[in-house]
Amino acid sequence: MVIEIDRTEEGIWRGRFTAMACPCEILIDTESESEARACIETAAGEAIRIEQTYSRYRPGNAIHAINSAQGRAVEVDDELAALLSYADSCYRLSDGLFDISSGVLRRAWRFGGESRMPTAHEIADLLALVGWEKVSWRSPVIQLAAGMEIDLGGIGKEYAVDRALGLLNNAAPALINFGGDLAANRPRSDESPWRVAIENPLNMKAAPISIKLSQGAVATSGDSRRSIVLYGQRYSHILNPKTGWPVENAPRSVTVIAASCLEAGLFSTLAMLNGDRAEEFLLQQEVEHWVFR
Amino acid sequence: MQLKSGKNLRALLGAATASLLGHSSPAAAADWEMNSGVSVYEEQDGIQSIGPMLHVSRQFSDQRKLSVGLAYDTLSGASPTGASGAAQTVTSPSGKPVQLPAGDGLIYAPFEDERKAINLGWEGRFGEKVLYSLGAAHSKEVDFAASSASLQISRSFLKNNLVLALGAAYEDDRIDPVGGTPKAFTLNGGHAAKESSQQRSQVESLLSATLTLSPKTLAYFALGLSRMDGYLTDPYKVISVVDPDSGQPIDGQAFDDQLGPNERKANLYEKRPDERMRRSFFGEIKQAIGPDAFSLSYRFTRDDWSIASHTLESRYRWSLSENWYLEPSLRWYRQSEAYFYRHSLINYQDISGSVINVRYASADRRLAEFDAYTAGIRLSWLPSKSDEISLKGSIYEQRGDSHPDDAIGAQRGIDFFPKHTAYWLQLFYRRQW
Numbered sequence: 001m002v003i004e005i006d007r008t009e010e011g012i013w014r015g016r017f018t019a020m021a022c023p024c025e026i027l028i029d030t031e032s033e034s035e036a037r038a039c040i041e042t043a044a045g046e047a048i049r050i051e052q053t054y055s056r057y058r059p060g061n062a063i064h065a066i067n068s069a070q071g072r073a074v075e076v077d078d079e080l081a082a083l084l085s086y087a088d089s090c091y092r093l094s095d096g097l098f099d100i101s102s103g104v105l106r107r108a109w110r111f112g113g114e115s116r117m118p119t120a121h122e123i124a125d126l127l128a129l130v131g132w133e134k135v136s137w138r139s140p141v142i143q144l145a146a147g148m149e150i151d152l153g154g155i156g157k158e159y160a161v162d163r164a165l166g167l168l169n170n171a172a173p174a175l176i177n178f179g180g181d182l183a184a185n186r187p188r189s190d191e192s193p194w195r196v197a198i199e200n201p202l203n204m205k206a207a208p209i210s211i212k213l214s215q216g217a218v219a220t221s222g223d224s225r226r227s228i229v230l231y232g233q234r235y236s237h238i239l240n241p242k243t244g245w246p247v248e249n250a251p252r253s254v255t256v257i258a259a260s261c262l263e264a265g266l267f268s269t270l271a272m273l274n275g276d277r278a279e280e281f282l283l284q285q286e287v288e289h290w291v292f293r
Numbered sequence: 294m295q296l297k298s299g300k301n302l303r304a305l306l307g308a309a310t311a312s313l314l315g316h317s318s319p320a321a322a323a324d325w326e327m328n329s330g331v332s333v334y335e336e337q338d339g340i341q342s343i344g345p346m347l348h349v350s351r352q353f354s355d356q357r358k359l360s361v362g363l364a365y366d367t368l369s370g371a372s373p374t375g376a377s378g379a380a381q382t383v384t385s386p387s388g389k390p391v392q393l394p395a396g397d398g399l400i401y402a403p404f405e406d407e408r409k410a411i412n413l414g415w416e417g418r419f420g421e422k423v424l425y426s427l428g429a430a431h432s433k434e435v436d437f438a439a440s441s442a443s444l445q446i447s448r449s450f451l452k453n454n455l456v457l458a459l460g461a462a463y464e465d466d467r468i469d470p471v472g473g474t475p476k477a478f479t480l481n482g483g484h485a486a487k488e489s490s491q492q493r494s495q496v497e498s499l500l501s502a503t504l505t506l507s508p509k510t511l512a513y514f515a516l517g518l519s520r521m522d523g524y525l526t527d528p529y530k531v532i533s534v535v536d537p538d539s540g541q542p543i544d545g546q547a548f549d550d551q552l553g554p555n556e557r558k559a560n561l562y563e564k565r566p567d568e569r570m571r572r573s574f575f576g577e578i579k580q581a582i583g584p585d586a587f588s589l590s591y592r593f594t595r596d597d598w599s600i601a602s603h604t605l606e607s608r609y610r611w612s613l614s615e616n617w618y619l620e621p622s623l624r625w626y627r628q629s630e631a632y633f634y635r636h637s638l639i640n641y642q643d644i645s646g647s648v649i650n651v652r653y654a655s656a657d658r659r660l661a662e663f664d665a666y667t668a669g670i671r672l673s674w675l676p677s678k679s680d681e682i683s684l685k686g687s688i689y690e691q692r693g694d695s696h697p698d699d700a701i702g703a704q705r706g707i708d709f710f711p712k713h714t715a716y717w718l719q720l721f722y723r724r725q726w
Contacts, residue, residue: 262310
């Protein structure tokens with residue numbers, strides 16, 4: 001894997017590479033080149049590790065083993081156990097809207113290509129294979145019914161951001177950005193906050209909203225790249241795991257600021273799932289947010 | 294779609310995330326904090342106080358915080374009036390006569406009081422490094438009301454390893470003694486007219502520095518300056534005039550024409566200066582030792598009443614388990630006496646006829662030289678990250694000069710400073726959400 005390292009105009013060291021199917025960027029505010037390189041390599045290494053370990057697309061990893069177990073119980077290691085327990089907590093806290101077993105629904109909806117509305121029959125068949133409540137999870141053993149699948153894609157990037165930042169141990173001020181999900185450990189060395197621009201999906205040329213981030217994370221959920229338009233109606237790629245259908249009247253994008261990237265990501269996803277009540281949901285949760293419709 | 298309400302979801306998610314990422318829950322997850330407690334205080338001589346207290350604070354984003362506190366105490370018992378001599382009946386401020394235990398030489402007066410207090414606080418910030426806080430408080434007792442306002446500004450340096458703060462406070466008190474304010478050096482139980490309510494004010498300033506010496510060590514230093522002006526005398530305290538040979542209190546008739554012989558002993562209302570300036574220095578070190586914590590502090594004060602004091606205090610928080618801790622504490626206090634402190638006035642020396650030759654005099658033993666020791670122990674239970682229940686017991690002992698060298702005659706048999714012991718039991722409950 002190639003990591004391109006350079007230095008920005010302001011003297012911040014920057015490492016760029018591609019992982020988890022998105023552009024990744026690591027910013028380190030330090031005078032020392034060797035410290036910057038070490039930090040970038042550590043953070044990038046963690047991103048690659050998480051991608052390889054938890055990607056649905058890589059044969060031979062633990063996720064693949066679970067998804068092809070054909071109804072048998074599988075024992076997982078500590079890290080995956082922690083992630084599955086976390087996914088379980090998110091499922092309960094969101095009353096089932098966040099569900100890592102809902103990935104199979106994508107078989108009915110082919111986004112970014114064919115525009116075909118699935119039939120109610122197809123959806124019903126797939127819904128039979130969806131539902132975390134149907135999964136037997138008692139750490140460290142997970143058992144899925146045959147045909148069910150789990151997909152950690154909904155939290156993978158955010159988890160990678162938080163983990164990578166954690167590994168840097170607060171050595172130097174750093175900001176890690178994996179495909180728009182980012183986090184900073186502390187303000188820059190001159191005590192000023194990091195400046196983060198929020199892209200406006202409705203008008204890419206408009207001046208972006210600029211936010212100041214001293215410490216914490218920002219995550220954005222949106223449909224600007226993956227959606228289908230059927231009969232004049234835009235359907236978000238975010239599917240409601242309870243109905244099998246895309247959320248109606250979802251915002252074009254939702255950006256949330258929270259203490260960690262995992263939390264920010266979950267709030268932005270849940271906001272999208274709330275469709276036209278996204279703003280109301282975010283106000284109720286009292287998290288800082290921006291919504292574009 | 295029915296989702297858990299705002300605060301709950303955020304807090305629970307925050308905790309789950311922190312657990313996954315392997316760090317302890319961020320403190321920012323708790324916005325509200327409530328501290329409540331009840332304390333029962335009892336002195337060996339019989340003073341009792343029971344008081345509940347409630348304090349609630351709400352943290353807003355960006356380090357802004359609003360807090361409100363309420364306290365209520367009832368206080369009852371008897372305290373020394375400053376008069377000394379053989380057992381006798383004295384009319385007390387609350388109008389109830391009292392008999393003192395035989396063998397004692399000090400006269401006690403009973404009292405009952407009720408105190409209600411409220412305080413408000415606001416914290417905010419200007420920019421990244423400057424924090425400010427404002428406070429206002431008011432308390433009311435039957436005969437006393439206090440109102441105060443305070444302001445503090447602090448700025449952090451060296452990446453928050455040094456915080457310097459400057460604070461100022463102003464307090465205005467109204468003193469409205471039951472039965473009126475007696476004129477200084479007039480006879481207790483006599484016919485001298487009483488005055489109406491009195492006022493005093495206090496201005497205080499504090500300069501402090503908090504230093505993070507290491508990830509486990511914190512030091513705090515403060516220099517204070519305060520000035521009180523106005524009515525600083527205690528309207529209920531008296532001082533006895535004694536015969537230079539026998540040491541017995543003389544007849545009050547000398548101080549009140551309208552009295553007959555042997556109607557009243559000569560106990561005169563005390564008098565203190567109407568100004569008091571005090572300087573203080575305080576230093577404290579806190580050290581984390583594994584899951585435990587140790588702290589040691591020292592305070593020195595000196596004022597222009599000639600009182601100098603030292604306080605040394607130490608506590609150790611012993612973490613018994615994740616949910617329980619025990620904290621023993623020890624405190625030692627010593628003060629020197631006020632220059633106008635006298636256990637009694639001597640006839641013919643301090644008094645000529647009915648004229649008082651001293652400018653100020655007080656027999657209040659709180660202005661005398663004494664040592665005090667406090668030992669306490671606190672047991673706390675933390676059933677969850679957001680609750681804490683504590684029980685604390687303390688014992689306080691004060692010792693002074695029971696038999697001063699200049700005791701005359703019968704005074705030699707009096708214990709002027711009986712060992713004073715008090716007990717405290719407090720129950721606290723703190724909750725964050």
